[in-house]
Amino acid sequence: MIVETPQLILRPVGTNDVSSLVELDSDPAVMRYVSGGAPTPRAVIEDWVVPRAVAEMSSRRGGGMWAALDRSSGEFVGWFSLRAPRHGTQPELELTYRLRRAAWGRGLATEGSQTLMRVAFDAPDTGRVFASTMAVNSASRRVMEKSGMRLTALHLGDDAETDGYERGEVEYELRRSDWESARFVWAVRGSTSELTA
Numbered sequence: 001m002i003v004e005t006p007q008l009i010l011r012p013v014g015t016n017d018v019s020s021l022v023e024l025d026s027d028p029a030v031m032r033y034v035s036g037g038a039p040t041p042r043a044v045i046e047d048w049v050v051p052r053a054v055a056e057m058s059s060r061r062g063g064g065m066w067a068a069l070d071r072s073s074g075e076f077v078g079w080f081s082l083r084a085p086r087h088g089t090q091p092e093l094e095l096t097y098r099l100r101r102a103a104w105g106r107g108l109a110t111e112g113s114q115t116l117m118r119v120a121f122d123a124p125d126t127g128r129v130f131a132s133t134m135a136v137n138s139a140s141r142r143v144m145e146k147s148g149m150r151l152t153a154l155h156l157g158d159d160a161e162t163d164g165y166e167r168g169e170v171e172y173e174l175r176r177s178d179w180e181s182a183r184f185v186w187a188v189r190g191s192t193s194e195l196t197a
Helices: 015-025 042-057 108-122 138-146 160-167 176-181
Strands: 002-004 008-012 064-070 076-083 092-099 128-134 150-155 169-175
Touching: 002 108, 008 042, 008 108, 015 042, 015 076, 042 064, 042 076, 064 108, 076 108, 092 108, 108 128, 108 138, 108 176, 128 138, 138 169, 169 176
Parallel strands: 092 128
Antiparallel strands: 002 008, 008 064, 064 076, 076 092, 128 169, 150 169
């Protein structure tokens, strides 16, 4: 499924994206809240990230991983994903995203996230979409809030006694009941004109 937004083209991730994914994860600023700045090894992307993305896209659960391309230039700017938790039994999807530093501040994370919320809830089995980040990652938290999610949990890390809230992780969610009852300005339900198989 290819999804278009005003600024992005989201298409399924494939093996041809490995180099772009490696480059993205090599930026310490991009990886700051993911791995403390450490890059993801190429082998992990080739042997785990891309195969999992392909499997998720074909699972028919509404999930997948999309390469995000700048609509005007076609340049790879990052990725978005919806994935079912590996050991979960609930009808839920986790929203994740990662963008190149050059793409920050343009509203792309919010635009892509809102679009994938629509994709997620177009699947009739999705009961909830959730996302998490470090508590101090205010930019990502704003994206989640602009996507209609509400803060539902704060998980303190092992070193919470010394670092407190800064080391905690927050979880946001949007439940189907809220999606169906709320009036999101950006959500156009019932129309799939921007979605192509």
